[in-house]
Amino acid sequence: MVVPAGLTAPPAFLKENRSVRTGISVYLSSPLQDIERTIEHGVAAGARYAFTSLHIPEDGGAAYADKVRQVLSRLSARGIALIADVGPRTCDLLGLERMEDLRDLGLEYLRLDYGFSPQRVAELSGVFRIVVNASTVSPDEIASWREAGADVTRFAACHNFYPKPYTGLALEDIARTNLRLAALGFEIMAFVPGDANVRGPVFEGLPTVEAQRGRASKVALNMLELAHGADCDIVLVGDPDLSDVGWAQFAQISAGYVDMPCQLDPGYSYLLGQVHHDRPDSSALIFRSQESRTTLKPDSVPTDTGAGLPRKTGSIAVSNSGYGRYEGELEIARVDLPGDERLNVEGHIAPEAMELLPYVKRGFGVRFV
Numbered sequence: 576m577v578v579p580a581g582l583t584a585p586p587a588f589l590k591e592n593r594s595v596r597t598g599i600s601v602y603l604s605s606p607l608q609d610i611e612r613t614i615e616h617g618v619a620a621g622a623r624y625a626f627t628s629l630h631i632p633e634d635g636g637a638a639y640a641d642k643v644r645q646v647l648s649r650l651s652a653r654g655i656a657l658i659a660d661v662g663p664r665t666c667d668l669l670g671l672e673r674m675e676d677l678r679d680l681g682l683e684y685l686r687l688d689y690g691f692s693p694q695r696v697a698e699l700s701g702v703f704r705i706v707v708n709a710s711t712v713s714p715d716e717i718a719s720w721r722e723a724g725a726d727v728t729r730f731a732a733c734h735n736f737y738p739k740p741y742t743g744l745a746l747e748d749i750a751r752t753n754l755r756l757a758a759l760g761f762e763i764m765a766f767v768p769g770d771a772n773v774r775g776p777v778f779e780g781l782p783t784v785e786a787q788r789g790r791a792s793k794v795a796l797n798m799l800e801l802a803h804g805a806d807c808d809i810v811l812v813g814d815p816d817l818s819d820v821g822w823a824q825f826a827q828i829s830a831g832y833v834d835m836p837c838q839l840d841p842g843y844s845y846l847l848g849q850v851h852h853d854r855p856d857s858s859a860l861i862f863r864s865q866e867s868r869t870t871l872k873p874d875s876v877p878t879d880t881g882a883g884l885p886r887k888t889g890s891i892a893v894s895n896s897g898y899g900r901y902e903g904e905l906e907i908a909r910v911d912l913p914g915d916e917r918l919n920v921e922g923h924i925a926p927e928a929m930e931l932l933p934y935v936k937r938g939f940g941v942r943f944v
Contacts, residue, residue, distance in 0.1 A: 594831035595802040595939075598624030598658070598811035600766075600781070601650075602774060603642055605815060609772075610646055613815050618653045620822050621829025625655045626733075626766075626811050629669065629677075630662030630688060640669045644680060651681035658684040658706060658733065658764070658811075663691075675702050686733055697723035700730070709734040709756060709763060710744065717759065728760030736766040736781040736813040738774075743785030750805040757806060765807045767797040769814025770821045781813025795824040795833050799934035802828075832940030833931055837891060839922035839943070840881065845873075846891075846922075850942045851905060857936040860909055865938075867893070867905035876902050881919040886912040889924035889932060891943075907941075909933065 599617035601610045617625065629643065650657050659682055666674060677685070685699060686706035697720060699705060705725070707716070709732035720727055734752075737743040753763050768780030770791040780788045787797045794817060801807040810828075817825060827833050832850050839846055849871055851864035864871070876895045886892055886908040894904040897917040907924065909932055914920075924932060935941055 594621070595798060595828050596624065596809045597622050597798065597825060597829045598626060598764075598809055599655075600626045600811060600813055600815060601646060602815055603627060603629075603639070603646065607642060607645065609815065611649065614649055614653060614655070616817070616822055618655070620826035622825075623654070623656060623829075624658055624684075624764075624809055624811060625650050626658045626660075626686075626813075628660040629665045630660055637670070643669055647680045647682065656683045657681065658686055658731075660686045660688050662688045674699060678702050684731060693719040693723040693725075696720050697725035700725045704729060704731055704762075706731045706733050706764070707761075708732070709752060709761075709765070712756075730760075731762040731764060731809075732756045733764040734766070734783045734807075736768075736783055737785065738777040738779060738781055740777075740779050740788060741785060743782050743788060746784050746786065746800060746805055749783065749801070749807075753806045762808045763806070764809040764811060765801045765805070766811050766813035767791075767794065767801065769812050769817050770794065771814075771818040772816035773814045783813075792818070792821065793930075794821040795828055796930055796934070798825070798828045799833070799931065799939075803934040803936055803939065827942075831938075832942050833935065834928075834944045835931065835935075835941040836925035836928045837922050837943050838925060839891070842879070843891075843893070843921040846905075846943045848942065848944070850940050852938055852940040853936050855938040857938075858909075860912065862907035862909065862932070862935060862941070864905040868901070868903055871905075872903040876919065878916070879919050881921055883914040883916040883918075884920040885914045886918070886920060887923070889929050890920050891922040891924065892918040892920045895919050907932065 599613055599622045601613055683704055684706050685703040696705060707730060717727055756763055765783040766781055768782040768787055768791040773780050780791050782788050798810045801810045851866050854863045854865055876893055878895045878897060882895060888908055888911055890908045892906055894901045895917060896902050
């Protein structure tokens with residue numbers, strides 16, 4: 576088999592709209608140097624958003640206000656959009672005359688916690704992207720904001736994180752809620768737990784999905800579950816830090832691909848290190864590489880001993896010359912499929928990576944390692 580030299584990644588234009596929008600969380604009760612470290616890690620890993628709270632009642636005073644301004648300035652300088660929980664006391668805590676003054680500090684998203692009338696929400700929506708509680712928002716509330724003149728298609732909805740074990744949500748329930756909110760035009764956010772320096776006072780992680788609490792180290796899987804299993808637009812880490820391995824996974828998700836350990840036949844070892852993206856019109860049965868017939872296409876794929884072998888879930892196959900114009904197309908079986916003489920089965924996804932396969936879809940990529 577003849578393979579073009581030097582082709583290990585797709586061209587830049589093919590990466591557009593494939594990445595998951597990712598974010599971090601910063602907590603103003605943490606030392607400033609810890610917050611700065613989280614921001615730097617997040618920026619390096621491709622984070623575009625940061626969540627925080629600006630209505631914690633035990634904080635306040637000039638020192639608190641100065642710290643908020645420092646953090647907002649650092650985030651703004653690095654191109655990070657801040658999503659802040661606010662309440663009626665936020666202005667008092669920060670020494671501001673009105674909520675709109677937060678826009679001058681670089682705040683883009685306001686997550687309204689409680690205590691705001693429909694009229695006030697409508698007013699603020701002309702200045703900020705309003706974020707509501709995705710888990711609890713009701714049709715009546717949405718109707719009241721519309722009646723007050725708010726354009727709810729500019730709203731976002733953020734699911735809670737749940738510090739207490741067994742209180743988090745089920746992924747399928749989030750997916751159902753998101754389907755309804757997306758139909759209204761809402762941008763949707765949710766949280767995965769961190770796997771280092773988890774936040775107190777419970778120290779049990781800050782996930783939206785309860786099942787993710789016990790597998791915080793699987794950062795990529797957790798983020799993909801929310802993005803491609805529940806259609807969340809933005810996925811944030813609820814805790815203030817990740818391990819080095821966790822940050823590496825976060826960075827890959829931000830970049831639009833994930834490492835996929837695999838076993839390959841010797842003749843196909845050229846695939847190692849290559850990044851392949853699923854077609855945006857994703858098949859439920861196979862991952863279908865966009866690049867394998869264009870930028871990463873082999874010069875020829877003759878029929879070999881892998882032709883016609885049954886394709887078990889996770890099998891990696893390449894269309895041979897018998898498939899005509901589809902020659903060279905790479906696919907990964909998402910389910911068990913019958914053998915086809917026009918397809919050479921060349922390898923298999925490693926068992927530990929199989930759990931990622933259902934969520935690597937709609938233009939997202941894999942790198943074979």
